[in-house]
Amino acid sequence: MLIKELQLKGWRSYSEEGISLKNLNKINLLIGPNNIGKSNLLKYLLSLRTIFPEGNDSWEEKDMSFFRINEEDRWLYNTQTVEFKVKLEGLPEHSFINRNQDEVKLQVSHNLKGKNSEFSMIEPTHLNEIKATIFWRHFVSNHIRFIGDVRGFFYDTAGNLDVHIDGKKILEYLLKKVDGEEDWIRNYEDKMSKWLKDILLEEQLVFEFIPDTHHPDFSITIIRGVEKEQIKLRPRQLGTGVAHLVLILTTLHACSHRKINIFLEEPEMNLHPHSVNTLTRIFKEDFPNHRFFIFTHSNVWLDQIDKEYSVYNFFKKEDGSTNCLNCTESRDYYPIFENLGIKPSQLLLSNFNIWIEGPSDRIYLNQWIKEYSKGSLIEGKHYSFIMYGGTNLSHYDLVFDNVINILSTGYNAAIICDSDLSKKRDTIKERVQKLKDRIAEKELEDYVMLWITEGREIENYIVKELFEQIFRTEFGKSYFKYKNKRVNLYFVEEGIGEVFEANFSYDDFFVKIYQFDKNEVRTQFKDYIKSEYDFENIISDLEKKRQGVLKDISKVEIAKAIVSKWNVTPNNMIYDLNQRMVQLVNKIEIANR
Structure with a gap:
């Protein structure tokens, strides 16, 4: 079951107005400054996991209304109710819902005053509270996965790599697969080899799971050079970023057969931008059942935005509460x-x-x-x-x-x-x-x-005198060419006598500071002047050339010169x-x- 939209009110920094994520897509980016409240959504879902542990496939009826939340988790200690609504699509066959039903809408209300929680189904409405709670349990247990940053890795006393993912030790999970599911393990190793080879830009790379009962681990063999030298390493020897990739990709592959909502916190940590770009392609192409919710501060994710992305920008309102803007419409x-x-x-x-x-x-x-x-x-x-x-x-x-x-x-x-x-x-x-x-x-x-x-x-x-100063001292133009002859320009020392009015063009106005001598022109081009009419035509041509003098000077360089001399x-x-x-x-x- 994939989340189509959600709304959370009254929880931590989310006021009674709450936050709402709609138009969810294949990849959903949650962005905003640090400490703005993005991760409070994640913390709420994790709180649901305390009563709905991962991997519970049972549709057995059981009352879960005893679930409690802490009072300090409510908005400003003022609200009496925390409310979460979620619309789901891609429903499983084995559920209480009619097979013709495309989506359902669930709601849970945690009443601080009554100290109880009510799990319900808004659409359709035919399920009783217990069956609705079971549906909730199936959704939270089997269709949400959390992948933290590299801190999800730790080492036991023997120095062996152990991995916790969403409360499950992935190495133990793989050990169980080894016993009787060799084909699954072989497919997993082949996939990991291809993914890591592409991400790490290696010509040849082989990934293996080491099924040692006491100390299970991974190994990566890189084959390089003309001599095909083999370098065999453990992920931790290749750096934090590679260990993080193994964590992410192993988790995704382990649940690739199900429609899963994947929540990742800053997956770009310790990764090169190329690695992030390739990882994005892998998410799109190799995990069609997954919907990704990525909490990020990275421009690399944002600069890949296309039709398969939605973006949600979190910000703080004047009352201190968290809100978010859906940027999906702007994606186009x-x-x-x-x-x-x-x-x-x-x-x-x-x-x-x-x-x-x-x-x-x-x-x-x-x-x-x-x-x-x-x-x-x-x-x-x-x-x-x-x-x-x-x-x-x-x-x-x-x-x-x-x-x-x-x-x-x-x-x-x-x-x-x-x-x-x-x-x-x-x-x-x-x-x-x-x-x-x-x-x-x-x-x-x-x-x-x-x-x-x-x-x-x-x-x-800009005041006129400042422009005149920098043109005089830094951008003096001495001549331009006309008919293969050099026409000298002279700076008007006394400046431009007119006022630089609001509606004057900067180019047209300040070019007046450069002038040529008409008598000098008459002497220079005497061979071209047979009449006064010829002289006036030459003067007209030279005026057009003079008008373009400032256009040959970079406005950026002029601006730099202005600000260097202007005490604002x-x-x-x-x-x-x-x-x-x-x-x-x-x-x-x-x-x-």
């Missing part, structure tokens, strides 16, 4: 972002995402955040940038529609857009207005900061920059509490 949009160089892990693992149009925006914002937070906020730790602009953005509206869908499943973000105002247009572009409307439609204003620049673009927040204070902020930075830094700080 990840390929679009992959084309823009954005990985799913960037969207889901960062505490705060800042969506920007280009790399120069990142340089300015990093400097401003540093100044306004007094250096306490650090990129990569407290916030991350995601770039949505550039020539890749051929379907701008489509991408922003999908950005909204992403934001709906993971709050704590800011989107920074150039208004692109100009002398010909005094209102924001249609695509930016659409984004603003979509945020309002999804009621995301309280979570997502939309910053539309008051000026044309982010460069309009509220006094030298223009337009709404001070107000916006206070707002942005405040949101980042809240997201990191």
Whole structure:
């Protein structure tokens, strides 16, 4: 029986509103910061195992209502009831359910006041409490497996490897298989040899179970080199990661004949990203009966997201309770972002995402955040940038529609857009207005900061004198070529006399600082000038060349030069920059509490 959806309320950090996991898939990733409450789900299921031990296949009637939970396990010691609901699919033939029934919905309520538990079946409703409890027992005992990290391994006093998996010693389990089930053991060894060979990138590898009654163990023989040298090792000699792989794969193979819900805590521990990728493929291809619930902090799992994945992002609400957002709907949009160089892990693992149009925006914002937070906020730790602009953005509206869908499943973000105002247009572009409307439609204003620049673009927040200074000292352009001749450029020492207004284009405005001498041009190109009309045409061509001078200079390099010389204070902020930075830094700080 596979879990199709579940809901848990009133348990530990889960309030009376609780958490809900729906649209479960082949691989389900549970993500979120440390100590956020992800593992409380696991701890609840483990508490059920205390009354429903593993491997109980009996459908015998027995009253289990005496099950108790500890009072300290309830939400803030306030709730009187802990409630767990689960919808199951893929039902076993030998059950109380009609064979035409595709799924069932179970519920258990633990009443702290009455000190009892009621196991029931919500759909269908024809089972009495005792039979419903038996169904519960069969589900918990036979269709849930827990695989911890490598700490599931330990060594006895003789130094032999012993493994506990979900309360069962796997070595003892394998010893029983040896007696009369040689074919099963041979198949197991062949499978393990293939899996480990692929994961460890070995050309030849042989895995064996050593059925010593007193000291059972595993061995791995690696065959390398032209001489086919054999290196025989025990898993512990190959490192913690290999021992962990043996633990995981042996457990999965031992229950591969059943529909099992597999709960794994950080299976990526001690594994190389290639090993995690290969392990994922093995999960999908070789264990069709299993549904995986993976508690992880790893970007490697997230960056493999496809149609067989669901993602659940756990976060803490203002009252301290744990909630989770179902990111499944957004999964379909990840390929679009992959084309823009954005990985799913960037969207889901960062505490705060800042969506920007280009790399120069990142340089300015990093400097401003540093100044306004007094250096306490650090990129990569407290916030991350995601770039949505550039020539890749051929379907701008489509991408922003999908950005909204992403934001709906993971709050704590800011989107920074150039208004692109100009002398010909005094209102924001249609695509930016659409984004603003979509945020309002999804009621995301309280979570997502939309910053539309008051000026044309982010460069309009920079004071004119600073631009003139860095162009004079660091980006002096001395000439360009025209008709194979060198046309000299001269820097306007007194600066540009005009005001750098909000709707001016940065490129078009500051290129005025570079000028050429018309008299010098007339002398240089006298062979091409037969009339004043020819001269005016040459001047027109040179003006077009001059207009492109700044486009030849990297905006990133200009931004680096600007921030190196700008002592950012509220006094030298223009337009709404001070107000916006206070707002942005405040949101980042809240997201990191």
